[in-house]
Amino acid sequence: MVEAKRVEREKKYLWQERTQVMSELAHLREAIQVQINAAPEEADAEITNRETNIILIGILERRLHHLDTALQAIERGTYGVCMRCGQPIEAERLAVRPEAILRLACQKAVEAGK
Numbered sequence: 218m219v220e221a222k223r224v225e226r227e228k229k230y231l232w233q234e235r236t237q238v239m240s241e242l243a244h245l246r247e248a249i250q251v252q253i254n255a256a257p258e259e260a261d262a263e264i265t266n267r268e269t270n271i272i273l274i275g276i277l278e279r280r281l282h283h284l285d286t287a288l289q290a291i292e293r294g295t296y297g298v299c300m301r302c303g304q305p306i307e308a309e310r311l312a313v314r315p316e317a318i319l320r321l322a323c324q325k326a327v328e329a330g331k
């Protein structure tokens with residue numbers, strides 16, 4: 218089990234991250250709206266920017282989802298427990314990625330589509 222003090226600290230970190238991701242998302246979504254309304258002569262460069270921003274939004278939305286899942290786990294008292302197998306997540310892994318919801322082995326298995 219992850220100790221309570223540590224969970225408090227991770228919770229704070231996760232909320233900070235979440236706030237930052239939310240503001241980046243708002244910024245990118247706004248940029249996309251501006252790009253849609255761009256003049257035709259600027260359109261080519263703007264389309265490239267727009268595609269980049271859409272990819273970034275996708276990455277940030279996934280990150281937001283991970284942060285939310287980790288925060289939910291904290292609320293449920295299951296933080297630091299792998300959602301796939303119920304084993305504790307490696308401490309070193311949590312230290313690097315506090316939003317991790319899977320053990321390394323399970324993460325790899327999921328990514329491999331098993």
Ligand SMILES: [Zn+2]
Pocket residue numbers: 299300301302303304319320322323
């Ligand atoms: Zn697992």
